[in-house]
Each structure stands twice: as structure tokens, then as C-alpha cells.
Amino acid sequence: MTDPATTDPLALHLRDHIAEARWFGGKGRDWRLTSVRRVGELPGAPDGGRVAVEIAELQYDDGPGEVELYQLPLVSYPEAHERLAHAFVGEWDDDLGHVFVYDALHDRESMALYLRAFAAAEDRAPAQHGLAFHRVGDHELDIEAHSTLFPGEQSNSSVAFGEDAMLKVFRKVTPGINPDIAIHRVLTESGSDHVAALYGWVDLVDDSAEGDTVQLAMLQQFLRTASDGWELALSSVRNLFTEADLHADEVGGDFAGEAARLGTALAEVHTTLAEQFPVETLDARAVARLGSAMHGRLDDALDVVPALAEHEAALRATFDRLAALESVQVQQVHGDLHLGQTLRTVKGWKFLDFEGEPAKPLAERMRPDSPWRDVAGMLRSFDYAPRVVALTSMTAEPGGEAEQQAYRAAEWADRNRSAFLAAYVEGRTLTDEEDALLQAYVADKAVYEAVYETRNRPGWEGIPLDALGRITHGAPHDGGSRA
């Protein structure tokens, strides 16, 4: 196929735009832009311009024909706009004449069109211009609110509307149900206190998308005054580290109360998800497959992180213990939980980003899993927080500050893991089966992290590797509450 980037001016400019975008997940890989398709337009015209949603299809040439779709809302104006210079995509001729094209998420006029389209929509709204805007609940949107693009966008782009609402525009899109929208919707409609309420979403309704809807964006409550759980945990650790003579339970910034509240909140979310989505019992064969999947991930990880070999035998025994269980109950879970996916508000903890692991195919992300996967994700995060503070602040003197900090890091992690877990299970002791599941999920996550850190944050791989050293030597609170 001819690379459209060599012929079409839009594609030519989009290729560079995508390559440099922070949300583009294929950086460093060998890829081509195979098509760009205009799938819809926003009703209304800002300053004689047009806001259109383009879907770019990318093909990776370094793997077995992998294809990805990326969403680009673009605004075309007949004149250049200096205020949008930082969001400039390119200029070319199209049916509007000569146009100056910008990333619409940076443009208040364009984002106001989104807000108005939501305000005009009702649930199950018919598609307009290829896009269908849906509403949930009866929250009255502040349609005068100005938009502000969130700094530090990662896999997606989020825009706040004043203090009222937040639009998350999914960048990499896949035909089918988006778990973030589906789960937020169910939790909102069932009155859960532990998510930012869903106000609406946008679908692309398009025959050429092989009959499948593509979910493009979601609008939700903006938790303006909320604090990021990861940042709160880091500042609690810093407090501990500055009080050299005090223990974790004696310093002002002790996090254990918050950790316990997080445990309770997660248990409540799991209960609601179990009520609202199907719950299944995996039989012995399916459980064995769960164990095999963990072995398989370890096989792959060993190629990337040779240091894992030291823990291989013990890890395999941990996975075999899970694989030997007669049955396992599975349900809808978060799937990618860590402290960075939590926000503390005056009304308690909220969980964010129910997209699951972005690297997994969509169908797999909505597949029921054990709730212990989410618990394990949080336990790993409590291990990370003090290690990250120590890594970024310690002076590595043997026998000096470094050793003392390592000791205190372990103390902080133990205290908060225990508080979280005890609250999650309401103080009871884990059964043998639960312990086997939790140990296996914690180990599986740490193996994943060893690969993630090796690829993304060299210097941090010691965090999961040290944890694996402890886990495989039976440390009590790294993955269980029974010892």
C-alpha cells in the first residue's frame, strides 16, 4: 500500500505530529501511517473554522503486522492563530480553502463545541455528523466553563471545563466497548462513592468500522481539589525520613489511616462490580491456565531481565500453588491498580482509569479476573513509594543514612500494606486459597514491573527485584497476611 504520508498533506503533517505527541505509545518503533479517515465533525463552527475528528491508522513494521488506531480531534481555521502556535499541526488547502490546522484539545473555542454537544445530548442520542454524544445522570453542565488541557498527558488527553467537568479523550482507540466508560457508567449508576461520576461519553457510529462502535471520549465529574494518592504517599514517606528518631506510626504524615481507607474503598468497589457484572467460578482447568499464563509471562520476562533467573524456581513454585487450586472466583476488576490511580477527596478515595493494562487487547481487558490482582497492585505500590523517595534522596554511605533509610522504607511499606490489607478483608485472616492467589498476583506484578523498569526507568529495576527476593523467601507482608 502506498504510504499516504507521501501524498496527502494532512497525512504528511500528521505523521510528524503523532511521532512527537506525548501520548504516542509507539515511540522508537518502526511504523507507517497507512490511512487517515475523517470520522465526524463537531456541530458548530468556531470562528469560521471546523472541528473534525480524524482517525489515523498506523502499521508497525517491526512486529507481525500490528495495527493501531489513534484519534486526532483537529480544528481548521482560515487564518493562523498565534494563541495556538504550540498546538500547530500544519497548513494546507482543503474544501474550506487554505487552512491552518491545530490540535483541537488546546483550543477553547473547539472544546466549547464538545461541551455544547454534550449539553444538547440525551442518553442514546442518535449520531450527528458521525459522532454520538451520550449523557448519564442529570448533572447540569456549566456550558460557559473554559477548557484547560491537563499538563503531563500520558496515554490519553484530558481537558478540564472550569471546576465542573473533565473530558478524557482516548488517543489510542479500539473498536468495541471501552472498559473505562463501561465501568464508570455502572459504578456511577449504582451510586458508588469511589469514582468521579460519569456525565457522558462520545461514540463514533460508523459503518466502515466493521459494524463496531468506537468509543472516543468520556466526560466526568472534575475532582478539582483532589490529591493524587501517589503524591500523598511520597510526602508521607518524606515526613518519616526527615524525622530520623521517630517511627512510621509516630510522625505527623503517617499514611496508615489512608491506606486502611483505601482498602475499605477497594473492597466496596469490588462488591459493587460483583453485583453489576457477571461473576464466574473458574474450574481446576481454567485455574491451571491462569497459572500457565503467569509462567508464560515469566518466560518472556526472563529474556528481558536475566536477573530474574535467581528467583525463577521460587516464582514457579508460587505460580504452581495458584495453579493447583480447585476453583477461583473471578469478576470485573480494575486490572491496573496502583497508587497513581487513586485520588483523595474530602469525601474519601476515588479510583481512576478503569482501562486495564493499555498493552492488552480490549477483549482481554474486560475479561473477569481475580480481585486479588487489584489488591496485589496496591501492595506493590506501597513497596514502591518509600523506595522511590530513598532512590531520589539518599546519599549512599554504607552503614550510614542509606541503610537507615532502607530500614525505615521497609517499616513504612509494611505498616501501610498491613493497614490496607487488613481493611480490605475487614480484619480477618486470609484463607489458604486467598493467600495462594495474593502471593501469585504480587509475584506476577513484580515480574511485570521488572520488565517495565528495565525498559522504561533503568535504575529502578532494583525495586521489583528486591521485592522478588523477599517474596520468594516468604516475607509475610509482601504478598500475604498470614505469617
Ligand SMILES: Nc1ncnc2c1ncn2[C@@H]1O[C@H](COP(=O)(O)OP(=O)(O)O)[C@@H](O)[C@H]1O
Ligand atoms: N475526575 C478527575 N478529576 C480530577 N483529576 C482527574 C480526574 N481523573 C483523572 N484526573 C487526573 O488526571 C490524571 C490522568 O488521569 P487518568 O484517568 O489516569 O488518564 P490516563 O489514561 O491518561 O493515564 C490523573 O493522574 C489524575 O491526576
Ligand SMILES: O=P(O)(O)O[C@H]1O[C@H](CO)[C@@H](O[C@H]2O[C@H](CO)[C@@H](O)[C@H](O)[C@H]2O)[C@H](O)[C@H]1O
Ligand atoms: O500508569 P500506567 O497504568 O500506565 O502503569 C504503568 O506505569 C506505572 C508507573 O507510573 C507503573 O507502576 C509502577 O510504578 C509506580 C510508581 O511510579 C508504582 O506505584 C506501581 O506500584 C508500579 O507498578 C505500572 O506498573 C505500569 O504499568
